[in-house]
Amino acid sequence: MRLGVNYVPRGSWFYGWTRLDRAAIRDDLAAIAEIGADHVRIFPLWALLQPNRSFIDPAAIDDVLAVVDEAGRAGLTVTVDALQGHLSSYDFLPSWVLSWHRRNIFTDPDVVAAEEELIRTLGRALDGHEAAEGISVGNEIIQFAAPRHPHPCTLTSEQAREWGERMIAAAKETFPQGRHTVSFDDDLLFDPDHPFTPDVGIHCGDLITVHSWIFGRLGPALGVDHPRLALLARYLLELQAAWASAEGVSKPLWLQEVGAPLTYLSAEAAPEFLTHTLEAARAVDGLEAVTWWCSHDVSRTLADFPVVEYDLGLFDADGNLKPIGRAFSEAAARKDEATPPPPNDTIAIPGLRQDGARESVRPDGPIFDAWASAIEAGQPRRLAVKEDA
Amino acid sequence: MRLGVNYVPRGSWFYGWTRLDRAAIRDDLAAIAEIGADHVRIFPLWALLQPNRSFIDPAAIDDVLAVVDEAGRAGLTVTVDALQGHLSSYDFLPSWVLSWHRRNIFTDPDVVAAEEELIRTLGRALDGHEAAEGISVGNEIIQFAAPRHPHPCTLTSEQAREWGERMIAAAKETFPQGRHTVSFDDDLLFDPDHPFTPDVGIHCGDLITVHSWIFGRLGPALGVDHPRLALLARYLLELQAAWASAEGVSKPLWLQEVGAPLTYLSAEAAPEFLTHTLEAARAVDGLEAVTWWCSHDVSRTLADFPVVEYDLGLFDADGNLKPIGRAFSEAAARKDEATPPPPNDTIAIPGLRQDGARESVRPDGPIFDAWASAIEAGQPRRLAVKEDA
Numbered sequence: 001m002r003l004g005v006n007y008v009p010r011g012s013w014f015y016g017w018t019r020l021d022r023a024a025i026r027d028d029l030a031a032i033a034e035i036g037a038d039h040v041r042i043f044p045l046w047a048l049l050q051p052n053r054s055f056i057d058p059a060a061i062d063d064v065l066a067v068v069d070e071a072g073r074a075g076l077t078v079t080v081d082a083l084q085g086h087l088s089s090y091d092f093l094p095s096w097v098l099s100w101h102r103r104n105i106f107t108d109p110d111v112v113a114a115e116e117e118l119i120r121t122l123g124r125a126l127d128g129h130e131a132a133e134g135i136s137v138g139n140e141i142i143q144f145a146a147p148r149h150p151h152p153c154t155l156t157s158e159q160a161r162e163w164g165e166r167m168i169a170a171a172k173e174t175f176p177q178g179r180h181t182v183s184f185d186d187d188l189l190f191d192p193d194h195p196f197t198p199d200v201g202i203h204c205g206d207l208i209t210v211h212s213w214i215f216g217r218l219g220p221a222l223g224v225d226h227p228r229l230a231l232l233a234r235y236l237l238e239l240q241a242a243w244a245s246a247e248g249v250s251k252p253l254w255l256q257e258v259g260a261p262l263t264y265l266s267a268e269a270a271p272e273f274l275t276h277t278l279e280a281a282r283a284v285d286g287l288e289a290v291t292w293w294c295s296h297d298v299s300r301t302l303a304d305f306p307v308v309e310y311d312l313g314l315f316d317a318d319g320n321l322k323p324i325g326r327a328f329s330e331a332a333a334r335k336d337e338a339t340p341p342p343p344n345d346t347i348a349i350p351g352l353r354q355d356g357a358r359e360s361v362r363p364d365g366p367i368f369d370a371w372a373s374a375i376e377a378g379q380p381r382r383l384a385v386k387e388d389a
Numbered sequence: 390m391r392l393g394v395n396y397v398p399r400g401s402w403f404y405g406w407t408r409l410d411r412a413a414i415r416d417d418l419a420a421i422a423e424i425g426a427d428h429v430r431i432f433p434l435w436a437l438l439q440p441n442r443s444f445i446d447p448a449a450i451d452d453v454l455a456v457v458d459e460a461g462r463a464g465l466t467v468t469v470d471a472l473q474g475h476l477s478s479y480d481f482l483p484s485w486v487l488s489w490h491r492r493n494i495f496t497d498p499d500v501v502a503a504e505e506e507l508i509r510t511l512g513r514a515l516d517g518h519e520a521a522e523g524i525s526v527g528n529e530i531i532q533f534a535a536p537r538h539p540h541p542c543t544l545t546s547e548q549a550r551e552w553g554e555r556m557i558a559a560a561k562e563t564f565p566q567g568r569h570t571v572s573f574d575d576d577l578l579f580d581p582d583h584p585f586t587p588d589v590g591i592h593c594g595d596l597i598t599v600h601s602w603i604f605g606r607l608g609p610a611l612g613v614d615h616p617r618l619a620l621l622a623r624y625l626l627e628l629q630a631a632w633a634s635a636e637g638v639s640k641p642l643w644l645q646e647v648g649a650p651l652t653y654l655s656a657e658a659a660p661e662f663l664t665h666t667l668e669a670a671r672a673v674d675g676l677e678a679v680t681w682w683c684s685h686d687v688s689r690t691l692a693d694f695p696v697v698e699y700d701l702g703l704f705d706a707d708g709n710l711k712p713i714g715r716a717f718s719e720a721a722a723r724k725d726e727a728t729p730p731p732p733n734d735t736i737a738i739p740g741l742r743q744d745g746a747r748e749s750v751r752p753d754g755p756i757f758d759a760w761a762s763a764i765e766a767g768q769p770r771r772l773a774v775k776e777d778a
Contacts, residue, residue, distance in 0.1 A: 015440040018407055019448050051404040059408050096693050098487075099480035099539055110692075150488055151540075252404035303443035303499075304485050322662035 001282055001335045002289035003328075004039030004076070005032055006257060008312075018046050020063045029074040032295050032313060035325055035334025041256070041291050042067055043139060046084050046118075047094040053114045058123050058336040065125055074133025080126060081183065082119050083138040083167075088298070088309045093144075104153040106163045107142055116170040123174030134178035136256065137167040139209065140159040142186040142196040148187075158167035160196045162343075164204035182207040183256060185248050186216055190362045191223035198352040201325050202244045205289065210236045210256040212277075215308060219264030221364035227269055229265070229278035232363055233258045235371060237284040238383045239361055243352045251287035256279055260303065260324060263307045271327035278331045283380075285342040290341065292328060346384035347371050390724045391678035392669055392717075393428030393465070394421055395646060397701075399685040399708050403476055408433050411451045411459060420704060421684050424714055425721025429643065430465040431456055432528060435507075436483040442503045445510050454514055461520025464645060467541050469515060470572065471508050471581050472527040472556075475699045477687070482533075483743060488638035493542040494533055496554045505559040512563025526556040527545065527644065531585040537576075551583045553593035570594040575605055577623065579751045587741040591633045591640075596677065599625045600646040601666075604697060608653030610753035618654070618760050619665035621752055622647045626673040627772045628750055632741045635774035641677035644670055648682035649713055650697045660716035667720045672769075677751040681717060687740040695718040734762050735773035 004322055008203045010028050032040060040262045042064070097103045099350045103111050103129055119135060126132035145160065147154045155163075164182045171180035182204045187194045191203070202208055212233035221227055237253050244251065258277060262272040274292070281290055297313035298305055316324035321329075347370055348355040361367050367383075374381045398405045399417050415751060421429060431453070438449045455467055460467045473481055476655045488493045494499050508524060512641065534542045536547065544552075553571045560569035574581045578590070591597055601622035604774035611617055626642050633762040649659040663681070670679055686693055686702035703714035710718075736759055750756050756772075762772040 015444065015446070018437060018440070043747040048407060052402075052691045053404070055404065057404070089489050090484040092484055095481055100478050101693060102539060144585075150491060210625060241602070301443060302441045304441070304490060315441070330742070 001287060003335050004289065004291045004334050005295045006251055006291055007040040007042050008294040008296045009030065011317060012301055013298055014043055014045060017048055017063065020066060022066060025067055026070050028295065029071050029076060031319060033074040033076055035314065035321065035329040037076065037298050039133065039291065040071055040079055041079045041136060043084050043087060045074050045080045045092050047092055050094060050114065053110065054094045056118055056182060061121060061125050067131060068129050068132050069127065073351065075131045076131065079133050079136050080122060080215050081136045081139050083141050085138045085141045087139060088167065100111045104155065105154050106153050106331045107159050112163065112166065116166060119167055119170040120174045122172050123178065126178065127175040132178065134172045134180045135175065136183045139183050142184045142188060145195050146187050147193045155195045157195050157197045161200045161203065163202045163251050168204050179206040179253065181207050181209045182296065183209055185211050188270040190216065190289050190358050191238065192358045198243050199247065201240060202247055202249050207252045207254040208240050208244055209254045209256040211238055212236050212255060213261065214264050215261045218363040224264050225266055225269045230273050231280050231372050233277050234284055235279040235363060235368055237281060237287060241284065241286055241385040242349060242385055246351055247315060252289055253284060253286045257293045259312045262311045263308045271324045274327045276326050277332060282286045284341050287288060287376045343380040343382050345381040347381045349383050351385045390676060391682045392721050392724050393682045394703060395677065395680055396421065396429040396431050397683040397685045400688055400706065403432055403434060406437050406452065406752045409455060411455060414456055416460050416463060417684065418460050419701040419707060422463040422465055422720040424703065424710065426465065429460055430468045430470055430525060432470045432473050432476060435593050436481055437631045439503065439507045441481060442485045442499065445501060448603055450510060454518060456460060457515065457518050457520050463696060465521050466522045469511060469523050470525045470528050471511055472504060474527045474530045475532050478695050484690050493544065495544050496541055497584055498550050501552065505555060508556055508559040509563045512560050512567065512681065515567065516564040521567065523569045524560045524564065525570045525572045525612055527541050528572050531577060533571045535576050535580065535586050544584045546584050546586045550589045550592065553589045554742065557593050568595040570643065571594050572598055574600050578628065579747050581747045587632050588636065589631060591638050596641045596643040597629050597633055598645040601608045601625050601644060601688045602648065602650065603653050604650045607752040613653055614655055614658045619662050620665050620669050620761050620764065622668040623673055624757055626670060626676060630675060631738060631772040631774055633740055635670065635740055642673060642675045643677055644679040646680065646682045648701045649755060651700045652697045660693065660713045663713050663716045668770050669730050697707050731769050732769040737771045737775040738772050740774045
């Protein structure tokens, strides 16, 4: 299993992209490598890369390459997240899709063509950079189509999948050795009204990605420090794997984001949550990598982040390793230990296209409960789509 | 009369603020000084100056100072426009007032306090810089409260005026020698549903500002190249002066924006439009300065600007002086010639607080018609609020 972190620059957060401080970045990346991470995911801001629909700033692309090269020097590989998009509650769309220029970022032909061009430009720039692993398309960019978004883009599921396929094709075309993915939150799995459906997560990209956040449904259902919280990531991975298998798709799994939110964990319990989450996830057949969210705490001098966002780092905002960072480092040392074979017994889940499928597999529902109980009883059962579905 | 230009950086447009090219800026400003301008207005982007509510980027403030100093070296004075805001159809609000963080930028106490802090920071930075003239608050920022905005902020007229007064007070407090203004489009004068009312334009700031655009109402009413189009700026100045006088306010007038849109002017007629607009405006008692929009054409390589925005420069996008730039230069040579005394005869207008006042003074209505006809007949009459209003 590969183990890495989502890189949140110390002090400057992602605002630092406007004025790259290479020395600070070098320090951060060295510290990240030091605790045993082998890769990072980085998040340049879309509006800086492409301030106008027809202008991709070559200097901003150079900044991305500079960070990739710094990571390489630290011994890390890098996935570059394109189309930011959305980060820690803040939306960062470029001005040319907002307000008087408002356009649907998933269906407007000019906008989608511009997005492809940005991904192609990034792909061409990254191709040949040894540390560059691939492009992840949008950090939970599907939030812009979520019914809960203040100004959601509307589209059909067919359009959502077509969009995902076009973005991945643009990355493949220009960076064929790269491994490219689409990123999404668990609305894709659980919100029945979301146009991005589970098949997009399975069919688009070289790996199947999972973002696991206990604050969504499981934390509110179970409460702070409940031991089952550490099973969520494994559950999401198994769920995606089961749905993929039923679709005849076999791809590695990537737990691309998982973190320890102190809204549902005490600070004391957070390191153990990391340890248990990674142990549980490692048991999933086909898991290739885990990327912790995140490297560094958000500085308390920055205002208005949701309270949960400030404390997600393995390092604090001054760069000191936190207890959860030590737990990460210990997990890194154990990451290649053998795992038990996957269980043969199954728990039935509906096919991803069945009515009500997304509601029925929610982690606050009976399927999760049965699945978690089986693990707790020492007799794990894997999720499998019903033959008769 | 002082004569200057609104500085639109050649090639990079305002996107260039992310990576200041001082040599290019020096060239631009030297060219602007060369054609006889004595001042510029500059437009740093709010989101770069203040990426987070509690973080004002000192390096971005330094960029503003660098441009001010370059202007000073070219022999120009500078007004720095804070709170961009809105530029040429694009909205550039920072992420901390948008989307999930949406807040009213005129009434939310935290947001308004942050705006004051930005203006104070700019004020402190500019105070003592010889070329710095003052701060203009928001390039037509009242558009964010316009009923026609896609997501308007709602507020009362009292709140609008209070906001304007607080912004000006923040500038005064930190840059007492500066001359500070609030900027607005003519919705303030003519849209009866706009919460920013004409008294805000009169009472807030050291000068009364006017933005004159024939594409709003007069162009559509009169058609391309109509000779009366060149009277609009004078009319707006006289209207504001008349309302100010009735309020007992005596301040210099600043025609802060006026331009030659090729949607209502042929390219051949544009230079003469400039000449006639400036001649007409000079006749207004109390006019201190005119600032043409704008220095440089928007490059055609940049997409999605409204068609009118591409050709407003005195220089083209490569920096070549256009015929309208030569007309500007000739006007600069004549700017201190004597003007006739203001007329004694008057045309009655309603007081700014009278019902229907804003509709009745529109440039496509009978008051403008009577006023323009008097000028054309060689017997100008000034606008004056009815005694019995």
